[in-house]
Amino acid sequence: MRNAHQHSRRPFWQTASQLAEMGYCERKVLLSHIYGKRVTPTRDIRQELGTVEHARSFIKAQRQAPQPISDSRTIALLPADSWFGFVRRLLFSAAQRLRLFTQWRR
């Protein structure tokens, strides 16, 4: 069985996270490629928590760095100069977690 990856001349881009999944379970890599990515509510909550922690870590890194460090995607995700944006993000996250938790309990 061969598919487009083998014959295509287009570059086959991979991310570091995708390569990391190979160290977890190759069957899961193949099945998620065939059937699409599935996320359980628990895993979704964990991913959301991870996103918030990464944003917090970025703000701490900005404070520690001697020169200003910035990245367009993270700033779009969470305006570092606005505490309102930070609080709004946390509240949104908490609401989403609560919604997912109630769905999961059902």
Add this chain to the structure above:
Amino acid sequence: MLSYSAIRLARVIGSAFQLLIGRMFIGMRNARHVPPELAGSKIVYAEKSFSITRPIHLVARIDRVYNDGHALALLELKTRQSNRVYESDIIELSAQRLAVQYGTGLRIHDLGYVELLNPESRRRTIHQVALHPEHRITEIAHRRRSLLAGDIAPRGPATVGCCGHCEYQVECRWLGGDPCAD
């Protein structure tokens, strides 16, 4: 009138002192999040994406990169309850090193850091890990490409316990028998 001014002045001095002490505590708290080996190092990148086309087409988003004056050191943040570093963490960090190395042309340390944050207790632990060499990452990338092309059969999970939380348990039995068989 004099006493009112004195009270205001005392308040201002008190606020300034509080701010100073607060900043000191913030500094101490932040300093704990830096690996001891990287004390005194400077952060050069945070949450930055790198993409390279050689030796493989790779995109990586790096959590933090420190510069200790000799070379760069990578740190990856993971939010999980268990205080364990998995093989997948080391592969991800090694792939990130490849991306930063070819993206910037700078020298990177062979050791990386995984910061584990427990979301409940808020406890942070930093683990130093030995990164995989370049050829190992390119092998994994080529293997993944062959796997998705259907040229090779997939191997089982690295740890037996991970099958209980898997979303593909039914399909996994269709594919290769019982999960965790290998």
